[in-house]
Amino acid sequence: MGDKFYITTAIHYVNDRPHIGHIYENIVADVIARHRRRLGDDVWFLTGTDEHGQKIERSAAKEGISPIELADRVVPYYHDLWKKLDISHNDFIRTTEQRHRLGVLELIRRIQERIPDDIYLGEHSGWYCQSEETFIPENQVKDKKDDSGHPVEWTTEKNYFFKLSRYTEPLLEHYRKNPSFVYPPQRMNEVMSFVEQGLKDLSISRTSIKWGIPFPGNPDHVIYVWMDALTNYISALGFGSGDQDKFDHYWPADVHLIGKDIVRFHAVYWPAFLMAAGVSLPKQVVAHGWWLRDNQKISKSLGNVVRPMNIIEDFGADPLRYYLLREMVFGQDQNYSDESFLSRYNADLANDLGNTLSRAIKMSAQYFDGKTPPTPCDDNDLLRASREIVPEYRRAMDDYAFQRALDAVWRLLVAINSYIVTREPWKMFKENGADESLSRAIWNCLESLRIVWVMMAPFMPATSREALTRLGANADDHSFEWGGLANNVEVKVTDPIFPRADAAAYVGAPALAGETKPADVRPAEAGAPSDKITIDQFMQTELRVAEVRAAERVPKSKKLIQMSIFDGTAERTIVAGIGLTYTPEELIGRKVVIVANLQPAKLMGVESNGMVLAASIDGEPSLLAVDPSVPAGTKVK
Ligand code: MSP
Numbered sequence: 001m002g003d004k005f006y007i008t009t010a011i012h013y014v015n016d017r018p019h020i021g022h023i024y025e026n027i028v029a030d031v032i033a034r035h036r037r038r039l040g041d042d043v044w045f046l047t048g049t050d051e052h053g054q055k056i057e058r059s060a061a062k063e064g065i066s067p068i069e070l071a072d073r074v075v076p077y078y079h080d081l082w083k084k085l086d087i088s089h090n091d092f093i094r095t096t097e098q099r100h101r102l103g104v105l106e107l108i109r110r111i112q113e114r115i116p117d118d119i120y121l122g123e124h125s126g127w128y129c130q131s132e133e134t135f136i137p138e139n140q141v142k143d144k145k146d147d148s149g150h151p152v153e154w155t156t157e158k159n160y161f162f163k164l165s166r167y168t169e170p171l172l173e174h175y176r177k178n179p180s181f182v183y184p185p186q187r188m189n190e191v192m193s194f195v196e197q198g199l200k201d202l203s204i205s206r207t208s209i210k211w212g213i214p215f216p217g218n219p220d221h222v223i224y225v226w227m228d229a230l231t232n233y234i235s236a237l238g239f240g241s242g243d244q245d246k247f248d249h250y251w252p253a254d255v256h257l258i259g260k261d262i263v264r265f266h267a268v269y270w271p272a273f274l275m276a277a278g279v280s281l282p283k284q285v286v287a288h289g290w291w292l293r294d295n296q297k298i299s300k301s302l303g304n305v306v307r308p309m310n311i312i313e314d315f316g317a318d319p320l321r322y323y324l325l326r327e328m329v330f331g332q333d334q335n336y337s338d339e340s341f342l343s344r345y346n347a348d349l350a351n352d353l354g355n356t357l358s359r360a361i362k363m364s365a366q367y368f369d370g371k372t373p374p375t376p377c378d379d380n381d382l383l384r385a386s387r388e389i390v391p392e393y394r395r396a397m398d399d400y401a402f403q404r405a406l407d408a409v410w411r412l413l414v415a416i417n418s419y420i421v422t423r424e425p426w427k428m429f430k431e432n433g434a435d436e437s438l439s440r441a442i443w444n445c446l447e448s449l450r451i452v453w454v455m456m457a458p459f460m461p462a463t464s465r466e467a468l469t470r471l472g473a474n475a476d477d478h479s480f481e482w483g484g485l486a487n488n489v490e491v492k493v494t495d496p497i498f499p500r501a502d503a504a505a506y507v508g509a510p511a512l513a514g515e516t517k518p519a520d521v522r523p524a525e526a527g528a529p530s531d532k533i534t535i536d537q538f539m540q541t542e543l544r545v546a547e548v549r550a551a552e553r554v555p556k557s558k559k560l561i562q563m564s565i566f567d568g569t570a571e572r573t574i575v576a577g578i579g580l581t582y583t584p585e586e587l588i589g590r591k592v593v594i595v596a597n598l599q600p601a602k603l604m605g606v607e608s609n610g611m612v613l614a615a616s617i618d619g620e621p622s623l624l625a626v627d628p629s630v631p632a633g634t635k636v637k
Pocket of ligand 1: 013025050229260290291297
């Protein structure tokens with residue numbers, strides 16, 4: 001085994017189901033973990049959920065349930081999603097687990113034992129932001145709002161405090177000695193300037209919150225959410241609950257991967273707590289940027305979330321994994337849009353990656369009897385290209401520059417394509433048959449494609465296994481060295497690895513990945529004079545009762561059902577994305593409500609004339625029911 005490598009994600013709040021921002025973080029961590037594992041490292045990858053505090057308490061109260069019920073309801077979404085996305089974590093911690101509680105209490109115990117006055121009872125007033133669960137410095141408050149626009153309240157409280165002020169110098173010294181403690185450098189600079197201003201002591205307990213770990217010796221207080229949450233990184237390894245071996249083996253963490261909004265907690269508070277407790281510090285805090293929609297951070301509170309389930313259902317996990325890593329420059333912000341997803345899917349995946357693969361495999365199968373060619377080749381343009389590109393790819397992976405790494409892969413793809421175009425193997429075959437030079441040429445293409453798919457493996461684990469198998473290589477092949485592909489082994493000619501998507505169908509249809517479109521979120525800002533419509537505007541929509549006469553699934557789509565619907569005067573075709581919930585058989589004979597005067601739209605090549613109305617429960621459609629005695633054609637208003 002190589003080096004041990006411990007990587008963590010932030011633990012996600014359970015006041016909402018996961019959105020694309022949370023997903024991005026886990027995919028990035030997974031790409032790093034998979035890359036390290038195949039290089040031989042002994043990887044431990046931790047993720048989990050943050051289940052205490054006011055946010056959760058409030059969300060649960062709104063739903064009329066207890067916080068733990070809310071957490072128990074949301075956590076399965078995470079498990080399900082991580083499974084669907086092929087996230088290869090080794091452990092999942094919930095802050096409501098006993099091992100975590102013991103870890104937090106042990107951390108506090110060690111601090112109190114080593115430096116008794118590092119934790120004291122004191123009084124504090126300041127601008128408290130409930131949404132961020134933290135005090136906001138005076139200079140970041142304007143019109144009772146913080147930098148991100150969250151409301152703040154002037155709050156006075158008697159709490160336990162941690163003597164953070166004592167750690168200003170030790171922290172600065174640590175940053176100076178370890179300039180890449182925070183990455184990218186811009187974030188390190190921000191942290192340095194924040195700490196250089198001098199640190200104030202930090203409140204680490206609350207009396208107004210009930211949902212949390214009681215403070216030792218004073219159960220009226222619960223432990224402040226960040227002291228609680230941050231400790232997950234060690235409690236998950238058994239710190240405080242007896243399993244010292246795992247802790248000794250994997251701690252300190254090699255990478256805490258987080259979003260840029262929570263750098264301060266990880267790069268200032270967390271190392272200070274650890275210093276106080278005499279525990280070694282994590283090696284690096286790595287911060288990614290935000291996914292935005294229309295230039296605003298995607299978040300539950302802004303109501304502009306992008307949820308991934310539709311994308312995963314329609315395209316699979318790997319295209320989404322690819323898109324998120326290819327589209328964003330690591331560390332910076334990036335806008336999400338269905339259009340950019342679809343254009344990357346068709347151009348990069350269906351066309352570049354998919355077509356090159358099928359083209360090369362088809363030629364091999366055709367000229368060499370369904371097998372890889374009999375002769376390898378160790379001197380050619382593609383070998384030189386791959387020897388140049390692989391080290392660049394590896395450097396980029398080490399720098400978390402995933403976009404650069406994928407660019408490098410694409411350069412090899414371009415080289416393969418131009419090699420095919422210049423060599424014209426079909427001409428070689430016509431002129432001289434399947435001779436040795438054709439064998440070498442085709443083998444070169446397949447071997448460089450093998451290297452392409454080895455490089456793609458952390459990004460698209462399932463597809464990479466499939467592609468490697470089709471190429472006649474081992475599904476787990478992870479050799480970057482030229483020459484790995486065997487001769488005379490069977491290749492697999494089959495369906496395209498990424499079938500082309502009908503972009504118009506998706507872009508015209510309700511948002512692929514969103515529950516709310518940006519226009520729905522901010523009607524006033526979008527320039528509308530008012531967010532209410534007039535009765536005349538409503539009347540422009542022609543709603544009618546109609547009867548489903550025939551129904552069948554649209555080929556190659558899991559979700560779309562094509563129905564022949566009688567609207568009172570004629571039968572028309574309507575396509576609806578209800579196929580995951582309804583079978584065609586149960587729709588026939590049913591009365592539905594349709595929008596009858598909608599312009600036609602093509603969905604997966606089928607023209608749809610109108611729309612069937614359905615309520616959407618977590619993205620799952622429920623058709624509007626009409627009394628079966630109402631005749632088709634009746635107007636609904
Ligand atoms: N519970 C805290 C973290 C405690 S870690 C000891 C928290 N939870 S969160 O659910 O709000 O966010 C979890 C992670 O998702 C954070 O790293 C955050 O930066 C990231 N993201 C949340 N929204 C995001 C985007 N729109 N884009 C990218 N990542 C963002 O903070």
